[in-house]
Amino acid sequence: MTGSEKPLVRKLLHTRMRVNDLDRTVRFYKDVLGLKLSRSFVSPRGSRIAYLRVPGSEEELEITEYAASGPVAVPPDLVHLAFEVDNMDETLSRLSGLNVPVTDGPTHTGHSVFAFIDAPEGYEIELIQSIQPASSPKPSPGGEEIELGFVGPNSSPETLRDLSGSLDRWVRETVAGHPATPPDALLTLAMDPDPLVREVAAQNPFLPEEAFQVLSRDPKEVIRSVLAKNVSLSEEIARTLLADPSPWVRESLAWNDALPDGILEILHKDEHPVVRSAATFTLSDHHRRNGGQAGQP
DSSP: OOTTSOOSOOOOOEEEEEOSOHHHHHHHHHHTTOOEEEEEEEOTTSOEEEEEEOTTOSOEEEEEEOGGGOOOOOOTTSOEEEEEOSOHHHHHHHHHHTTOOEEEEEEEOSSEEEEEEEOGGGOEEEEEEEOOOOSSOOOOTTSHHHHHHTOSTTOOHHHHHHHTTOSOHHHHHHHHTOTTOOHHHHHHHHTOSSHHHHHHHHHOTTOOHHHHHHHHTOSOHHHHHHHHTOTTOOHHHHHHHHTOSOHHHHHHHHTOTTSOHHHHHHHTTOSSHHHHHHHHHHHHHHHHHTTTSOOOO
16 A cells, blocks of 8 residues: 555454353453443344443444353463553452452553553563653652662662662662572562562562462462463472462462473362362363373373
8 A cells, every 4th residue: 555545444444352250251341441331232143142332432342252162261471452541550469359359560660661461361461551751750769769770680689679678668678579589589579568579579580488388378479370381380389279269369370481380280179160260271282282192290
């Protein structure tokens, strides 16, 4: 198409996602994200369909349930929806109150903060807060700007240990997610009074085993759910989380591709269908990578 030609399409109208449980998904988008149900109906072929309006957008979200197409198994990191939020701190606090786990982040880029959560069926949702830089920042010695300036890819363990005791939560979060943070500092951050710091620490694959043990008993369901997806989870901690009373923690565990098949087989027999569904997908992925043969625990 040349620059003078009229575009073939006018605008994006909607994005469709097929799910196993339409009612559960609609409740998530309404109650958690605040979308509005615009209409719902059954199509001539028997699909249950719901359209949701997104605040500030013309595009709609179409949710479809059609059992005849088979169960939905969404592979990780394939597609995601991104929504803008006004304040990431308030957003994460509300999500924690709703027992919705943050699966990645919050990550600070300098001009934005973003975090990921999972919608039902495993569809990924990105939440983004834009940050407007101050016109003339005046950091004070020892302030957040100065401390964050010391944190980089080549930060020394000694520097990170010192910053793990910062009074600023943003700094402690950054240190909690850093790969060079020493084990003793990570253990301290795993017991931080701020749950958002503990949540970031739960994602760090370099956690010492004692920190894994502490976080596996964290009172916040969202933190245990994040920990359950940690790729460095030991079999001992995985077995602790197998007994977690929350099905969402066990579902997160079932999505952990690093777990041995023995743990996944137990999750495959879980009483909750969401847990079984996740375990089925992860086991299938293991078997596919092993040429159709069951992987070894």
